[in-house]
Amino acid sequence: MGVLVFAVGYVVALVPLICAPMAIGLAAGARTDADGVPILGAEVDTAVALASLAVALPLVLLTARLIQLRPPGTVSSVVGRVRWRWLGVCLLLALAATLVLFGLDLTVTAALGEDVDDSATWASMPAVLATTAMLLALVPLQAAAEEYAFRGWLLQAVGTYVRGPWLPIAVQAVIFGSAHGWGTAWGFGALLVFGGATGWLAVRTGGLEAGIALHVVMNLASFLLMAALDQLDSDQTLTDATWHTAVLDAFVVCLYAAVVARLARRRPLETVSPDRPLWTEPQPQVPTYPAPPPLPTHQPTDAPH
Known part of the structure; x- marks a missing residue:
């Protein structure tokens, strides 16, 4: 039921996100392509694409609360919240x-x-600054939304029906890879590899912080580089990677996962749910009344009647 509600809610949320910029572009007299779609520019197209993924984040949390009747924070970690200090540590490791x-x-x-693309040119500083502000605002939400959807929601959903973590990790990794399209x-x-490693880290560390950190930093670095080189209109992603880029990416991701897992073992990090309820519904108040006084009892006597 939760998956259906999430899917329907996501489709409904996409409609205004996609249609509103197009309507504004048409109203502003923007040029259109052969299909009559307004040409809004690479920056706007990138912002719309990022926002269309970021909207999954509140939908996951709302579905967990309203449909599954559990705290939204239980999607984040076993303690029912984001462990911010641990997230900060993972961000530094992800940057490295x-x-x-x-x-x-x-x-x-x-x-x-291999030949390097000579067509790339440095974008103007005002354009880079404006695009950087947009990317800093949206990329973390987009990357976190994917982690919540795949390593949080989907991993937990499959895990409720099977024993052991490996099948849920594999299922979400395959769906994650397929959702990015087909290239090489x-x-x-x-x-x-990325989906499998971050899924394993979610199980191993008891939360999504490690996956969010790596996803945010890698995506943000890639987008910022593309913005600086004025290549935001490029459709090249990791899906289209060459063999050596893919191998290096997989190697670094696995290395990151190994370092994070080793560090997690040395920290007082919760990896399983505590033995206490994370969500307690308010209990109805039952009125209480004082106990009635004891009834008098007849004491037999030896006095004559």
Whole structure:
């Protein structure tokens, strides 16, 4: 029931997100393509695409609360909330992993003698600043929404019907990879590794913080680089990755997962639900009345009547 409500709610939420910018563009007299769709620019198209994914985040939380009658925070972690300090630690590790990935990819690309796209040019500073502000606002929501939908909602949903974590991890990883479209086999494999590693981290650490951190930092770094090079209109994603980019991405993701798991073992990090209810409905107040006084009892006597 929850999956159906979430799916319907997501489709309904997409309608105004997609139609409103198009209506504004038409009203403003924007140029249209051959199909009559207004051309709004790469920045607006990117913002709409990110927002259309970010809207899944509140829908997951609302569905958990209203349909499953459980605290929305139980999607975040076993303690019913986001563990912000742990998220901060994971963000630093994710930043290091992303820098390593970018450095390795540039090194291997140069070593293989592959051609670099010479058409890329640096965007103007005002455009970069405006786009950066938009990306900083939307990319974290978009990446977190995907983690909540796949590593939170879907992983928990499948896990309620099977024993053990491996099948739920595999199912959500396959659906996660498929949801990003089909490009190269190497790119799809990299998405499977990412989905599987972050799913394993969700189980191993008892929450979504590690996956959110890696997803946010990697996506934000990629989008910021594309914005700086004025390539936001490019449709190239990890799905279309070459073999060496996919292999390096999978390697760094697995390395990040190993480091995070090792660090989690050394910290007082909750990985299973505590033995106390996370959600207590208010109990009805039953009126109480004082006990009636005891009834008098007849004491027999030896006095004559």
